[in-house]
Amino acid sequence: MKTRILTTVLLAILQLTSITPSRANAIAGSVAVDSVVDNLINDLESLIYQMETSASVTSFNIRSNLLIVLDNVKILGNELVGKTFSELSDAQKQFFENTQVLVKESLDGANVTLDRVNDIVLNMDEALSRVPGITDRPFVKKYSPSYILKNKGEYSISVHGSLIGNSNPTLLFGGEECEIKTKTERRLDFDCPDSIFTTGDDWVSGTLTVTKKRPWYMIFSSDEEYPYQISVRAIDERIGSYTLSIFSQEEVATRVNREIPNSEANGHCQGARDVVWTYSPAAGCKIDINSINVSHSKSSRSAFNGTHNVTVDGFQVRAVVRNNGTCAPRIFGQRAYVDGRGNVNVNAKWVDVCPQDVEVKKEQLEGVLIWTKEEVFEMxxxxxxxxxxxxxxxxQQVVVKGSEVHKWFKVDFDEKGKIAVFRPKDLELAFN
Incomplete structure (x- = not known):
């Protein structure tokens, strides 16, 4: 169920921009914004908790983006204290309604996608821009990466938004502070030490703090700070293991036993006759000449003359058929006596050697696949x-038989060159 929630959080968001009028009126105009915000925060926190307890890696990125939504809902709610829903702009109403639909459907078990969660975050721009006094405050839209590889030394984290470079933004994971490398109004780049993952946990949660400078005339006030929760998950360097089996077509000699019996017999009073039997291999085959064996039987005066013209393409067996005794002359069409009929019987055996194309497993390779390296298989x-x-x-076990694209990787196969290249995907693409 938890995995389903996680995989489903983003399809629901795709439907948010086409909310029906009945759904758009779900929040009554007289309802206090404070109440709407409180309910939305509670539901978001419940959904985020479900993401935390899910075993799916994909849910982690959805959870991270929902935390951005949650923090911005809190900030927007603080700015709208005391207002009723009817007093909000259309953009603000749509933001609350869309977010409410997303969360409710997700809690009910509907699928949600990361793209739809991101749409909610990006559409907050317009909702915030209509609030007096809020247009000059920093606003975080997203950060990346949500996934990093373990044991890689220093990690870079980029934050995107508006007015986020004012004053001195900070990013801390526990007691470790990341060093800011780039600071503009729309982007922050931090370098974070590997030590933030030495606890053995697969993921860590930190706090990004952006500030709004106090006006010059408010000399006794401090800069306003806006905290955002930043979570990063560490992925093992190994994608997994592989077994590569390579098959080729090879010509294999197949031996086929052959046997052909033949016989010849004379009629009475028939003279001697030479008999030749010719034997050939099956189409596409050759005869193993050492396998030829011809047995025979015959009448007393007949002769078996053996095999002749033996080649891989055939051979002959020769014999002479002779009758025994003599025949009386015909008198009035009849003979007083006749001779004995001669006969020869042979049984030829041999082996055909027939070439046949068969599939043979030539090689089987095994190894380890990692996220940072393409693997080239030359065949x-x-x-x-x-x-x-x-x-x-x-x-998961994935079977690849050609050029294919999968969740974590793709394989490109050059049929002509007989080269397959295993290409890991970027972590953000692989786990979204």
Whole structure:
């Protein structure tokens, strides 16, 4: 159920821009904005908690973006204290309604997608711009990456928004502070030490603080600080292991036993006859001449003359059929006696050697796949096909047989060059 919620949080958001009038009127105009905000915060926190308890890595990115939504809902709610829903601009009403629909449907088990959550965040611009006094305050839209590889030394985190470079923004994970490298109104870049992940946890949560400078004339007031929760998940460097099986077509000699019996017999009073039997291999085959074996039987005066003209393409067996005794002359069309009929019987056996194309497994390679490296598999020219089995660290097994695109990686196969290239995806794409 939790995995389903996580995978579903973003399809619901795709439907948010086309909310029906009945849904748009779900929040009565007389309702206090404070009440709407409180309910929305409670529901967002419940949804975020469900994301935290889910085992899915994909849910982590959705959860991280929902935290941005939550922090901005709190800030927007503070600016609208004392107002009723009817007093809000259309953009502000739509923001609250869309966010409410997203959260409610997600809590009810509907699917939600990261793109739709991002739409909510980006559409906050217009909602915030209509609030008096809020247009000059910093506003965080998103940050990246949500995923990093473990044990890579220093990590860079970029934050995007508006007016976020004012004063001195800070990013802290526990007691570790990230060093700011780039600071503009719309982007902040931090370098964070590897030590933030030494706790052994797969993910850490930090606080980004952006500030709004106090007006010059308010000399006794401080800069206003706006905290945002930033979560980063550390991914193992290994994608998984692989087994590559390479198959080729090879010509294999198949031996086929052959046997053909033949016989010849004379009629009475028939003279001697030479008999020749010719034997040939099956189409596409050759005869193993050492396998030829011809047995025979015959009448007493007939002769078996053996095999002749033996080649891989055939051979002959020769014999002479002769009768025994003599025949009386015909008198009035009849003979007083006749001779014995001669006969020869042969049974030829041999082996045909027939070439046949069969699929042979030539190689089987095994190894480890990592996120930071492409793996190139060069195969023999006579490769007929290959099977790449990838066993991912999440327990999934993916079978690849050509150029294919999968969740974590893609494989490009050059049929002519017999080269397959395993290309890991960017972590943000792989886990979204």
């Amino acid at each position: 023999p020219e006579n490769t007929q096909r290959f099977v790449l089995v990838v066993k991912q660290v999440d327990g």
